[in-house]
Amino acid sequence: MKLGAYTACLHDKPLHEALAVLRDLGLDSAEVNSGGFLPAPHLPVEQLRTSAAARDDYLGQFADAGITLTALNCNGNPLHPDEQVRDKHGQDVLDAIELGALLGVRRVVTMSGLPAAEAAGTLPAWSVLPWDSAYLDARDYQWDEVALPYWRDVQAHAADADVKVCIEMHPHNVVYNPATMLRLATEIGATHVGAEMDPSHLMWQQIDPVAAVEHLGELVYNAAAKDIRMNDAARINGVLDDRFGRVDQDDPGAVSLGGRYTLSRWPTQSSWDFVAVGRGHDTAWWGRFLAALEAVDPEMAVNIEHEDQELDQLEGLRSAAETLLAAAGR
Numbered sequence: 001m002k003l004g005a006y007t008a009c010l011h012d013k014p015l016h017e018a019l020a021v022l023r024d025l026g027l028d029s030a031e032v033n034s035g036g037f038l039p040a041p042h043l044p045v046e047q048l049r050t051s052a053a054a055r056d057d058y059l060g061q062f063a064d065a066g067i068t069l070t071a072l073n074c075n076g077n078p079l080h081p082d083e084q085v086r087d088k089h090g091q092d093v094l095d096a097i098e099l100g101a102l103l104g105v106r107r108v109v110t111m112s113g114l115p116a117a118e119a120a121g122t123l124p125a126w127s128v129l130p131w132d133s134a135y136l137d138a139r140d141y142q143w144d145e146v147a148l149p150y151w152r153d154v155q156a157h158a159a160d161a162d163v164k165v166c167i168e169m170h171p172h173n174v175v176y177n178p179a180t181m182l183r184l185a186t187e188i189g190a191t192h193v194g195a196e197m198d199p200s201h202l203m204w205q206q207i208d209p210v211a212a213v214e215h216l217g218e219l220v221y222n223a224a225a226k227d228i229r230m231n232d233a234a235r236i237n238g239v240l241d242d243r244f245g246r247v248d249q250d251d252p253g254a255v256s257l258g259g260r261y262t263l264s265r266w267p268t269q270s271s272w273d274f275v276a277v278g279r280g281h282d283t284a285w286w287g288r289f290l291a292a293l294e295a296v297d298p299e300m301a302v303n304i305e306h307e308d309q310e311l312d313q314l315e316g317l318r319s320a321a322e323t324l325l326a327a328a329g330r
Contacts, residue, residue, distance in 0.1 A: 001294050002070055003324055004029025005304040006224070007042050009313045015042045019065035021314065025321040026330070029070045030062065031303040034099060035092030036076030036110065037257050043072070048099060055103055070301035071107035071222055072096045075168060076258065079113030079146050081121050085258040089113070090150065093165070094157055101161035107222045107301065108158075109166045109196045112175035112184065115146040126172045143187075147174045151188050158192035166196035166222040177205065178212050185219055198224035198305065199289060203280070204239050204272045213292040220296050225324050226305040227280035234271035243267035266309070274307040276316045278323030286327035 004027045010018035011033075022030055032042045047054040062069045074096045076089030096108045117125035117138035127139040158165045167175050167184070175181050181195050197220050199209035213220055233241070245265035247254050255263035266273075277286060293300045304324065306316040 001290065001298060001328065002029035002068055002301040003027055003225075003303075003321075003328060003330075004031065004067065004070065004301065005306070005317060005321070006031040006033075006073060008033050008038055008073070009306040009317065011039070011041050012313075016061055016065070018042060019061060019067050021317065022067055023065045025318060026325055027304075027321055028067055029301045029303055030067050031071040031073050031109065031301070032069065034072040034074045034096045034108075036074035036089050038075075043099075045095070045099060048103065049095075059103065068301075069103065069105050071109050071166070071303065072100050072103075072105055073109040075109065075111050075170075077111065077113045077124065077173075079115040079142075079150060079174070080124060080258070081116035082123075082259050082261075085261070086113075088258060093154060097154075097157050097161050097163045097165065100163045106162065107164050107166055109168060109222060109224075111170050112147065112151070112167050112173045112180075114173050115142045117141065119145070124172070128171070128176075142174055143183075147184070148187050151184060151193060155188045155190055155193050163192065164221040165193045167193065168196045168198050168201070168224070170198070170201050171205065177202070177207060178215050181216060181219065190219075194219040194221040196222045196224060197293065198226055200224070200226035200228045200274060200305075203228045204230070206239065210288050210292045213289070213296060217296060220293065220300075223293050223300060223302040224305045225277045225286070225302050225320060226307065227275050227277045227320075228272050229275045229280040230272050231270060233269050237271050239271055241267055241271040243270075273309070276306065276308040276311055276323075277304060277320035279308065279319070283323055283327050286323060287329075290324075290328055 007018045033040045034043050074092040078090035078093055080086040093110050100108050114124040127135040130136045169176050175184050195216055202209045247262045247265050304320045308316045
């Protein structure tokens, strides 16, 4: 099993410095961003697409650090009703498949995406609890008219390239839990589209990630190491806490998500928070999670995704790496 990190939290450093950080933490895997929501400072996409020598030099940096490049990440919304976002994010997935094949990287991580509730809609709409048949109508449109045609095309590209596309089951997407992951895989006849097992987004939905791994089995292609902490506010507001705030594009620190959209401000006194691996679930829990993944694929890559706002990038990575390595018995 490969244990590493997604290098987005180290985008302020050049690639060789980011890889040195991972090496010094005892990690041996890296996942780098190739598009979608975030830029790709650790991946010179155009050079790599056009030059075999550039690809050799690029992969040589990983070899010199003792790190394996295990995945490209292009999390975004390839089904967005705003074509400025949809066209870029949708193409980024296809481009990542092509580039992954050229680099010999057989995993591309992304999200399933979320359309509007109807063809005339201009904003994404999540039909998560369709107790009213109007929401069933919206869900049918989203799946039948938008999601399935796109993902059948992705499946075809991925199969031709022999690259596995790994979907992060993330709320505010059509695929956000094991049932929706299985639905997509069944509907498109998936051989090269499966799950990226990020436990954090399952945890706050009150899903047991270990049971989810066992349920999905060989449909799990890749994994993230990311933890959450449930807070007292969940007793009052539950896990569907919508008290997020607006961040304008010209605000200092605004994070663009494509087009005119930005990452929202996290609630104060939130129901739950992302924390470094080990700060929400102990080493024993992570040991069970890794064992479940290893039972599916002994060569599985598990990459830390650091989003703990209470720890800086290096402190958070170090804390997560120590827990993950201990959980693996290393």
